[in-house]
Amino acid sequence: MPGLRERLRGIFAVEPVLFFFMTSTFIVFPAFQQLVIAKVCNEMFPTNTTVCDNPRRLNGNAEIQRRSSFIILAYSGTLSLVSIPPALMLGSWSDQGGRRLGMVLPSLLALVGNCIFIAMAVVESASVYWCVAVALVTGISGSHVSVFLSCFSYVADVADASSRTRRLALAESMVFIGGTVGFLFSGYLLQNYKFLVTFSVCGTFHLISILYVLLCLPSPDLNTLAEGQEEEDGPSLLMHVGRSFRVMLKNRPDNGKQKLYFLVICTFLNNVIVIGEQSILLLYLTYKPREFTTEMYGVFNSTRMLLLGFSLMGIFPLLLRYFGEMTLAKMSAFFRTASYVLMAFSTNTWMVFLVAVVGAPSGIPQAVIRSLSSAIVDLNEQGAMFSFMASMEALCIIVSAVLFNGIYPLTLTSFPGMVFIVMAGFAFISLIFIQWISEMPTTQPLQSDQD
Numbered sequence: 001m002p003g004l005r006e007r008l009r010g011i012f013a014v015e016p017v018l019f020f021f022m023t024s025t026f027i028v029f030p031a032f033q034q035l036v037i038a039k040v041c042n043e044m045f046p047t048n049t050t051v052c053d054n055p056r057r058l059n060g061n062a063e064i065q066r067r068s069s070f071i072i073l074a075y076s077g078t079l080s081l082v083s084i085p086p087a088l089m090l091g092s093w094s095d096q097g098g099r100r101l102g103m104v105l106p107s108l109l110a111l112v113g114n115c116i117f118i119a120m121a122v123v124e125s126a127s128v129y130w131c132v133a134v135a136l137v138t139g140i141s142g143s144h145v146s147v148f149l150s151c152f153s154y155v156a157d158v159a160d161a162s163s164r165t166r167r168l169a170l171a172e173s174m175v176f177i178g179g180t181v182g183f184l185f186s187g188y189l190l191q192n193y194k195f196l197v198t199f200s201v202c203g204t205f206h207l208i209s210i211l212y213v214l215l216c217l218p219s220p221d222l223n224t225l226a227e228g229q230e231e232e233d234g235p236s237l238l239m240h241v242g243r244s245f246r247v248m249l250k251n252r253p254d255n256g257k258q259k260l261y262f263l264v265i266c267t268f269l270n271n272v273i274v275i276g277e278q279s280i281l282l283l284y285l286t287y288k289p290r291e292f293t294t295e296m297y298g299v300f301n302s303t304r305m306l307l308l309g310f311s312l313m314g315i316f317p318l319l320l321r322y323f324g325e326m327t328l329a330k331m332s333a334f335f336r337t338a339s340y341v342l343m344a345f346s347t348n349t350w351m352v353f354l355v356a357v358v359g360a361p362s363g364i365p366q367a368v369i370r371s372l373s374s375a376i377v378d379l380n381e382q383g384a385m386f387s388f389m390a391s392m393e394a395l396c397i398i399v400s401a402v403l404f405n406g407i408y409p410l411t412l413t414s415f416p417g418m419v420f421i422v423m424a425g426f427a428f429i430s431l432i433f434i435q436w437i438s439e440m441p442t443t444q445p446l447q448s449d450q451d
Helices: 002-011 015-044 049-053 057-061 062-097 101-123 128-139 143-158 166-190 196-217 237-248 257-287 294-321 325-345 349-358 358-376 380-412 418-438
Strands: none
Touching: 002 325, 015 062, 015 101, 015 128, 015 143, 015 196, 015 257, 015 294, 015 380, 049 057, 049 128, 049 358, 062 101, 062 128, 062 143, 062 166, 062 257, 062 349, 101 143, 101 196, 128 237, 143 166, 143 358, 166 196, 166 294, 166 358, 237 257, 237 380, 257 358, 257 418, 294 349, 294 358, 325 349, 325 358, 325 380, 358 380, 358 418, 380 418
């Protein structure tokens, strides 16, 4: 039994953390959006309950869609601005203090945020703008970006050079597997049990994640002080933030500095697309002529996430035997671009589900990007580098919210799919940068001292 436990630890480490956290996240986001729509409707029609009780009239009302989009923008913008400083600080600190705080703190404050959502759902007179308080509370911890930087830094600490890409792909796949479970739960819970039970289930997943990190996840032995760094610098927040920038500005062999900048741009574009899509997708699919129910929305997202996760866990490692990782990243970026064009012109259910099939390889480029970034920096710079990447992901929240939640209301009555054409353009720009990176000198991957 102890031998089996050790073998499982060799395969799975932070993957359960990502799974539990992202499952809860993907339950919360559509539930939060539905709560906003319900609150906006109740404020607009306080005496006419027939409008708010009829899903077709509720989701087909353009004014409700516009106001809901604005409030989601306020939530996303607040979360983004509050999350950036913790993300910059935590990664550099974790190079010395360990990775586990960045996994526990976001789940702990997310529990508080779920309690606020429950209060909003139970108290009918509670303002819809209480959701901004949730963004403030969860943003203090860095939210999902802190979890990402901590988990991916942990993988970089314990994986050797030959398995780093596969291990990061496995960790990345947990985002999509968690999305599969989360969206299935979300659609079912919202359809049958409404908001109280839905947000309570989210809190349960966060609690399980906290217990797993504290009781089951070992801390890797890190020799984390950078060469030449004086210990008397002290644990100041500004020192940790500054170190993240110094790691990114450091000159490196084989055009490593320029390559790292291009990888940051690819990460930025990828996350602008992902966050923008999640901000708009529910509004888009429930609007005519698609008119998805909450349950159908959950089924679609679960199907898409399952295909994304399966591509990373099963197909990607198999294809690595025959193709280079950069070739696979470019092919995947092309399919992703095509999937957004198809979504923009989808008018019925089968076309929307075809998007999930075409975009199945879309998670591969980001796994390759994380692996390449990890290979460029030193072992004692992993946390600082991933924290900078994570801060870019946090910045993407407000950029995506401003851009796509701004475009969607303006094009709602003429061409609602315009937001997905813009996403396709960003995906194609990312493809150009990946091609550029593939033509640069190969960076020799760093060996882990954990072997």
